[in-house]
Amino acid sequence: MMHPLRKHIEEIISLTDEEFEFVLGHFEKISKRRHQYLVQEGEIVKREYWVLSGCLKSYFLDETGKEHILQFGMENWWITDYESFVKQVPSKIYIDCIEDCDLLYINFENREKLTASMHKMERFWAKKSKMGRIALQNRILSLLKNSSKVRYQLLLEQYPSLFQRVPKKMIAAYLGVSRETLSRLND
Amino acid sequence: MMHPLRKHIEEIISLTDEEFEFVLGHFEKISKRRHQYLVQEGEIVKREYWVLSGCLKSYFLDETGKEHILQFGMENWWITDYESFVKQVPSKIYIDCIEDCDLLYINFENREKLTASMHKMERFWAKKSKMGRIALQNRILSLLKNSSKVRYQLLLEQYPSLFQRVPKKMIAAYLGVSRETLSRLND
Incomplete structure (x- = not known):
């Protein structure tokens, strides 16, 4: 079976087996429990995450x-604080797990190395960006x-599965409305 | 004197004379008068613009x-409808000139060709993106x-020169406040 990350990347660019192994070698796997943090306000974010399973x-x-x-994050989504990660400045945001999560991540140096040495991956992330x-x-x-x-x-319409997986109060906090307003919309 | 576009690109990547000539060969120059449009709602946007002079x-x-x-655009800024340009779908927005403008533009096919053939330019636009x-x-x-x-x-604080160049009602339309609110803030 094709690795889920390879399937994801090949939606944009094609890779040989060797190329994918080279790409994957720049990633690490990590598991987090519900409520655990990936990013906290004030820290300099060193990793970009890709969601294997779970919701953040x-x-x-x-x-x-x-x-x-x-932003929410689910299977096949990339998530980090891009301002902190790209500029290497302190983060203004938090990222935490709504469900238990399995993630792959690439650190800042590896991402720089990989995009500098491999035009295809530069192209992949340029498209994602x-x-x-x-x-x-x-x-906006x-x-x-x-x-x-x-x-x-x-x-x-866009993310029907979110409404099964995410509590109403979080949907309200995304939409910028009160929970009471959301309940009325929901009727 | 160094071409202003070269100066701009070399803030991120370095180019040889030959490379810059090759890059520049993918652009065209265009001039527009105040109130003229670059993009209108409903059209599929074919060009990304770079501002030599003027304000949009x-x-x-x-x-x-x-x-x-x-968004506003001034000297050294890139401007287009990225959704329409990248996905080649009808635009939801308008872009027009607040002042007379001199612009360089690259069309969709040339941008694809240039980024596919030249890793450095892929990297430049990836960074911009x-x-x-x-x-x-x-x-947000x-x-x-x-x-x-x-x-x-x-x-x-971020764009002091905007306040000299752009009418108050446009600042209000950017901030999402009424002109009356803006006048009070301005006092």
């Missing part, structure tokens, strides 16, 4: 301690333009 | 015809977290 969230806390969710940027642009459009009702419906 | 805005119109500004993603993430954090007063102050 990235979020920040405002001055009142309220949680605002930036472009898609991430597009998703964020659409999120949606935050500026749509009512919470429309934002809820769009999320439900 | 990208924005979308909501159902009430209200303008929401996504990562930085764009980080800027959008910070904009700011929209979810900060008051309009704080958002105004952050924009003023």
Whole structure:
């Protein structure tokens, strides 16, 4: 059976067996339990994660301690704090596990080495990065333009499985609405 | 004198004279007058622009015809509708000139050819794309977290020259506040 990471990468570029082994050699595997952290505010993030199984969230806390969710992560998704990882500056966000998670990660130096030595992987991540940027642009459009009702419906259409796996209060913290508003939308 | 595009690219990667000539050969120059469009809603965007001189805005119109500004562009900035350009789908936004503009652009096919044949340029745009993603993430954090007063102050610190070049109503349309609110913040 093809390695799930290889299947994922080959959606964008094709790799020989040798090339995939070389790529995989730059990753490590890690398991985390529900509620454990991958990233905490203030640290310099050294790893980009790819989700083998499980579900995570990235979020920040405002001055009142309220949680605002930036991104969820599930199987086949990449997750890290890109600002901290790319610029090697302290993180403004947290990432923790909503379910037990199996992850692969690549550290900063290995990612630099791999992309510098292998044009194909530079191309793969460039594409991923472009898609991430597009998703964020659409999120901004949606935050500026749509009512919470429309934002809820769009999320439900885009990621139906999220609603089975993630508590309602987290959906509310992603959409930027109160739990009470969400309950009304949900009826 | 070094070509401004070369100076810009060499902030991230270094190029020989021959390499820069090869890169430049993939671009065309274009001039636009104030109020002219580069992108209109519904079209499939074929070009990514780099600003030699002038000032532009990208924005979308909501159902009430209200303008929401996504991004400004000035000297040395890249601007296009990335969703439409990357996925070759119809654009949801407009881009037009706030001032007369001189621009370089690269079309979709040339950009694909250039990045496929030249690892350095793939790396350059990958870096640009990562930085764009980080800027959008910070904009989302700011929209979810900060008051309009704080958002105004952050924009003023980050891009002081915008406030000389761009009318107040556009600053308001970027921040997502009314012109009246902006006038109060401005006092």
